[in-house]
Amino acid sequence: MTSTVLIAGATGDLGRRIVRALLQHDVRLRVLTRPGSGTAAALFGGEERIDVVVADYSDGAALRTAVTGVDVVVSAVSGVRPVIVDAQRALLAAAVAAGVPRFIPSDYSADYRSIAVGSNRNFELRREFAADVDAAPIRATSILNGAFAEILTGEAPMILFDRKRVLFWSSADQILDFTSKDDVARVTASVALDADAPRVVEVAGSRVTARDVAQTMTELTGTTFKPQWAGTTGSLSVMSKVLRRLAKDPDETFPAWQGMQYFVSMFSGQAQLHHVDNDRYGAHEWTTVRDVLAAHVARERTGGASA
């Protein structure tokens, strides 16, 4: 039977990938976008199975109309409190009011459930919203996937490509979970269509240590990359708190101090995944950290831009 799926944040990086992954299945899609956002029509207007619905997250009636009749609401919105807590609360309330059976919050992260209080703003916003989800009369599934593998060649300054070093805090042997964006999107599509999905689905394309990453870079480049101690997770946590106090824009989603908090959560082991089930939706070839780094090294060799 054809499922109807509403995706909020479908115009974003992950959201677009989720739409592509869902279109591999027997679905009708509703893309929820904010007034003035502007890109949804250009992105999805030509696809016969997609309807673009415009609604403001402060307009409860419009949100209810948007979600009425769908089988599942998938959120892929991004931001801090006004988005992860406030906008998602409005979306969840609309889904409950309209009798939507299932909801997928915009988590797509490491396991934020047992991190220390005050250690990671973005994770704690997810935990706060998860309490609302748990209390709501709707079936929900969070997707926990560790960090996006692509950040290793982008936003996360863990590999110092020029200096041939791989930074670690406290331990070079702490397991770190990574999953590519397209693999997260594929899993999200499967979860969206799985009426029996549990409260949490954990996946990881790669589970590696900083020492493994250094070894992989050595093998890919033929030059020795060494793990480099950068301090303890405790010292990094203190540094992130100082930078946070000095920050000009408290609502920036990914400031440097937030990046430090992600490393604290990962290298302390507090956000490590413990129930990875990569085979829940059948066997798949997962994009690994090695694949992402190999593509980066190949691009650098041919003078291309980094990912």
Ligand SMILES: NC(=O)c1ccc[n+]([C@@H]2O[C@H](COP(=O)([O-])OP(=O)(O)OC[C@H]3O[C@@H](n4cnc5c(N)ncnc54)[C@H](OP(=O)(O)O)[C@@H]3O)[C@@H](O)[C@H]2O)c1
């Ligand atoms: N695990 C990781 O390493 C990792 C890395 C990056 C991101 N993520 C997570 O993945 C999810 C998607 O991130 P992304 O990078 O794809 O985000 P993105 O490209 O910034 O797009 C998110 C979408 O959210 C919607 N949005 C923005 N501001 C909003 C607001 N104030 N209220 C409601 N909706 C708003 C927008 O859709 P419209 O304009 O169409 O309304 C936007 O296209 C987030 O949960 C993010 O934290 C995880």
